[in-house]
Amino acid sequence: MxxxxxxxxxxxxxxxxxxxxxxxxxxxxxxxxxxxxxxxxxxxxxxxxxxxxxxxxxxxxxxxxxxxxxxxxxxxxxxxxxxxxxxxxxxxxxxxxxxxxxxxxxxxxxxxxxxVEELTVAEPKANKKSAARKAAQQDKVEALAPAEETPAASADQDAEAPKSASGDTAEAREDSDEATENKA
Structure with a gap:
């Protein structure tokens, strides 16, 4: 009491x-x-x-x-x-x-x-050791990640042209579009 x-x-x-x-x-x-x-x-x-x-x-x-x-x-x-x-x-x-x-x-x-006015919200300070550990961990992750090739270039070469439901390829459709434009 x-x-x-x-x-x-x-x-x-x-x-x-x-x-x-x-x-x-x-x-x-x-x-x-x-x-x-x-x-x-x-x-x-x-x-x-x-x-x-x-x-x-x-x-x-x-x-x-x-x-x-x-x-x-x-x-x-x-x-x-x-x-x-x-x-x-x-x-x-x-x-x-x-x-x-x-x-x-x-x-x-x-x-x-x-x-008492709190002008800024103080964030907990990270010590130098933990910052160094985080940087080392990031380096390890980057080193272990497989080296990626440009996926767009390899996909264009290996992939087939898309076909429509009627069986036409994209190139055939482009040719037919150009032909109709020339006639008009």
């Missing part, structure tokens, strides 16, 4: 804190980044990362667990179908907290929490 946090909770009771973090997570997934206090951002980060990890799994049980926290079905759909595939090659660290200046009214330290 996880140890409860020391001191007062964000909104008073544990239930209110859970609801606040769920609403913050919903807003984060809906908008991509939100501006909140540093304390709330630091408390939101582990929850948001757990939800993204569950969404990366993509199965029904994970979807139901996420729906237990994020109540908006449209946001859950966005999380599973757009956000999670973006982080397929990343093992954690899906969010970033950037501190901003104090809030004007009460001087509370503010921060922006945002999803």
């Amino acid at each position: 996880p140890t409860p946090t020391k001191g007062p909770r964000l909104g008073g009771s544990p239930a209110h804190e859970r609801l606040m973090l769920a609403n913050l997570a919903t807003a984060l997934f809906q908008h991509g980044k939100i501006k909140t206090t540093e304390t709330k951002a630091k408390r939101l980060r582990p929850l948001a990362e757990q939800l993204i990890t569950k969404a990366k799994r993509g199965d029904l049980a994970s979807r139901r667990r996420v729906l237990g926290v994020v109540r908006d079905k449209d946001v859950v759909y966005t999380l599973f179908d757009q956000i999670a595939p973006r982080f397929a090659n990343r093992n954690g660290g899906y969010t970033r907290i950037v501190k901003t200046g104090p809030r004007k009214g009460d001087a509370a330290p503010m921060a922006i929490i945002e999803l």
